[in-house]
Amino acid sequence: MGALGELAAAIGHLAQPMSLxxxxxxxxLGMSVGMLPGLTATLGIALLTTLxxxxxxxxxxxxxxxxxxxxxxxxxxxxxxxxxxxxPANAASALDGFPLARAGRAGEAMGLATFGSFFGGLxxxxxxxxxxxQLAEFGLRFQSFEFFWLAxxxxxxxxxxxxxxxxxxxxxxxxxxxxxxxxxxEGIHAYQRFAxxxxxxxGGLGLLPALVGAFGFAEILCVMRQPGYETVRDMGGRxxxxxxxxxxRWWTIGRSGVxxxxxxxxxxxxxxxxxxxxxxxxRRASRVPETFGKGNTEGLxxxxxxxxxxxPGAIIPVLTLAVPGSAPAAVLLxxxxxxxxxxxxxxxxxxxxxxxxVAAMLFWASVAILILGLLLTKPxxxxxxxxREHLMPIIFVLCVVGSFAIASRVFxxxxxxxxxxxxxxxxxxxxxxxxxxxxxxxxxxxxxxFRRGMVLSDGSLxxxxxxxxxxxxxxxxxxxxxxxxxxxxxxxxxxxxRPS
Amino acid sequence: xxxxxxxxxxxxxxxxVLGLGVVAESLRMPRLExxxxxxxxxxxxxxxxxxFVLAGLGVALFLRSLRARTAATSxxxxxxxxxxxxxxxxxxxxxxxxxxxxxxxVLLGQLPFWLATALFVFAFVLIFTWQRRKxxxxxxxxxxxxxxVAAAVxxxxxxxxxxxxx
Numbered sequence: 001m002g003a004l005g006e007l008a009a010a011i012g013h014l015a016q017p018m019s020l021x022x023x024x025x026x027x028x029l030g031m032s033v034g035m036l037p038g039l040t041a042t043l044g045i046a047l048l049t050t051l052x053x054x055x056x057x058x059x060x061x062x063x064x065x066x067x068x069x070x071x072x073x074x075x076x077x078x079x080x081x082x083x084x085x086x087x088p089a090n091a092a093s094a095l096d097g098f099p100l101a102r103a104g105r106a107g108e109a110m111g112l113a114t115f116g117s118f119f120g121g122l123x124x125x126x127x128x129x130x131x132x133x134q135l136a137e138f139g140l141r142f143q144s145f146e147f148f149w150l151a152x153x154x155x156x157x158x159x160x161x162x163x164x165x166x167x168x169x170x171x172x173x174x175x176x177x178x179x180x181x182x183x184x185x186e187g188i189h190a191y192q193r194f195a196x197x198x199x200x201x202x203g204g205l206g207l208l209p210a211l212v213g214a215f216g217f218a219e220i221l222c223v224m225r226q227p228g229y230e231t232v233r234d235m236g237g238r239x240x241x242x243x244x245x246x247x248x249r250w251w252t253i254g255r256s257g258v259x260x261x262x263x264x265x266x267x268x269x270x271x272x273x274x275x276x277x278x279x280x281x282x283r284r285a286s287r288v289p290e291t292f293g294k295g296n297t298e299g300l301x302x303x304x305x306x307x308x309x310x311x312p313g314a315i316i317p318v319l320t321l322a323v324p325g326s327a328p329a330a331v332l333l334x335x336x337x338x339x340x341x342x343x344x345x346x347x348x349x350x351x352x353x354x355x356x357x358v359a360a361m362l363f364w365a366s367v368a369i370l371i372l373g374l375l376l377t378k379p380x381x382x383x384x385x386x387x388r389e390h391l392m393p394i395i396f397v398l399c400v401v402g403s404f405a406i407a408s409r410v411f412x413x414x415x416x417x418x419x420x421x422x423x424x425x426x427x428x429x430x431x432x433x434x435x436x437x438x439x440x441x442x443x444x445x446x447x448x449x450f451r452r453g454m455v456l457s458d459g460s461l462x463x464x465x466x467x468x469x470x471x472x473x474x475x476x477x478x479x480x481x482x483x484x485x486x487x488x489x490x491x492x493x494x495x496x497x498r499p500s
Numbered sequence: 501x502x503x504x505x506x507x508x509x510x511x512x513x514x515x516x517v518l519g520l521g522v523v524a525e526s527l528r529m530p531r532l533e534x535x536x537x538x539x540x541x542x543x544x545x546x547x548x549x550x551x552f553v554l555a556g557l558g559v560a561l562f563l564r565s566l567r568a569r570t571a572a573t574s575x576x577x578x579x580x581x582x583x584x585x586x587x588x589x590x591x592x593x594x595x596x597x598x599x600x601x602x603x604x605x606v607l608l609g610q611l612p613f614w615l616a617t618a619l620f621v622f623a624f625v626l627i628f629t630w631q632r633r634k635x636x637x638x639x640x641x642x643x644x645x646x647x648x649v650a651a652a653v654x655x656x657x658x659x660x661x662x663x664x665x666x
């Protein structure tokens with residue numbers, strides 16, 4: 001059976017009442033999380049991981065994927081209605097979504113965003129089913145040298161793309177994450193690094209408490225610091241878009257779906273860039289680019305298609321290389337490990353059906369956002385009317401319980417608090433969070449593979465730069481660094497005779 | 501150019517010191533030669549590399565923040581228009597931080613989970629909505645929310661998700 005046949009079979013297999021019930025409530029919860037300013041997909045998945053870790057692996061991963069898809073989509077509501085992106089991935093949606101809402105076309109904008117997200121999810125799911133098996137096979141060629149460069153490249157490209165104006169800050173965040181991952185017992189000789197006799201530190205800094213802190217507690221502090229946002233009472237207009245309006249944008253949807261998925265595949269870049277790149281491409285291709293940012297429906301569709309297509313895209317490297325494509329995908333990766341699933345190049349050998357099961361989960365989650373998004377447009381506005389003073393203490397209680405739940409260690413609560421304060425400080429100084437998260441996830445991979453590679457080469461760095469795949473990854477890393485340095489960019493711009 | 505040159509200056513110093521500290525600590529880690537292991541698998545190798553890069557990035561940020569501070573000094577900075585709003589935001593931030601830390605580090609462990617949670621939610625809602633409504637109505641809202649949250653979280657997590665509570 002080909003990849004598409006496997007996908008169809010997995011979709012049919014998942015169409016069980018209990019699974020669909022889980023899809024419905026988890027997607028709805030995800031949409032609510034995404035709608036609330038301050039709550040992100042990363043936090044939603046991290047908290048839900050701690051709650052579902054006693055469930056069967058399949059059910060838990062289905063719920064987490066639905067939360068992921070729902071949250072990325074749900075953020076579009078806030079972007080359209082309040083001009084505040086519900087999640088960072090929806091920032092591009094606000095550019096045209098909010099002007100449409102101000103023009104009394106909020107309902108239409110939400111309908112178009114819903115269809116864009118749905119089709120983005122479908123394109124991404126299709127690409128996942130087609131690309132993941134090939135990438136996993138390609139990944140079998142990776143040895144320690146290649147995984148070392150993959151970790152470095154992931155942090156460097158993530159730092160560059162998530163801090164476009166200030167890549168040094170992105171790289172600092174990434175390498176800080178790599179360092180934090182070195183705390184605790186290392187994986188080769190079981191030596192306790194940076195533990196100083198503390199049993200808790202010897203166990204390492206837990207990824208989930210760290211993420212709950214950096215994305216939960218830090219966001220609570222950010223939200224409480226800001227002036228309150230105005231709640232919405234009227235959405236105006238019809239929600240269901242005309243078929244011809246959607247059909248007329250098939251090319252934008254297809255292009256944004258492919259671009260979004262591609263951006264998702266790049267380690268640590270994720271949904272934000274998926275949306276921005278798709279938006280920029282739509283603007284470049286438009287006959288009326290000057291209307292973008294003033295309520296152009298094509299811009300809104302491109303952004304929403306792009307960010308939801310990036311979700312399956314970010315899961316592709318999770319499944320095939322055990323390297324996350326975005327911060328929420330990093331949590332998903334951690335959740336898979338907790339549930340005994342071992343993603344990586346061997347996935348198509350050890351459990352080949354799992355890739356298609358994940359694709360089927362993404363498919364049903366996309367169907368759920370389409371149905372729930374169109375049916376519950378008005379009732380879901382209630383979520384935006386909850387005062388933040390009521391919501392934030394509840395979120396903090398969940399952060400504390402979620403941090404504690406995985407290992408029943410009070411130390412994890414302290415880790416959450418520490419990362420919350422660190423995350424808040426870093427945000428105030430405009431450091432991106434995605435490279436930090438990616439660094440924490442990739443720290444272990446970097447450490448083991450660097451030292452194994454050095455042992456295999458007997459201390460020589462030559463294989464790190466002469467093996468073909470290593471050489472390509474090394475070159476990409478160097479190019480990314482040079483591209484991030486303003487003097488280099490300016491020199492190249494001068495040489496080719498145009499401003500950088 | 502950075503929008504936060506002053507913070508960048510101090511943070512670059514911290515990152516450089518951290519990077520150098522990590523390098524020094526990595527050099528102090530054992531090479532485990534007595535166990536007959538390959539010297540290139542020494543535990544300090546990767547942290548040393550990361551510390552070195554962190555220190556380098558810290559120095560780069562430090563040099564850039566120096567240039568930015570000089571530029572900022574030469575151009576007289578206008579007084580921020582939203583100073584009052586910033587002060588209010590700072591107050592809200594401080595109160596939130598203190599309440600959260602008291603709940604997580606003091607109340608939990610000293611009191612039963614449900615009671616600590618109810619007290620935290622009650623205090624948080626009461627303090628932040630104090631000026632908006634009548635005191636009695638406000639206290640009633642805060643108390644109802646506190647009881648509902650404490651009961652719901654305790655029951656949901658312990659009975660449905662089978663999770664141990666702090």
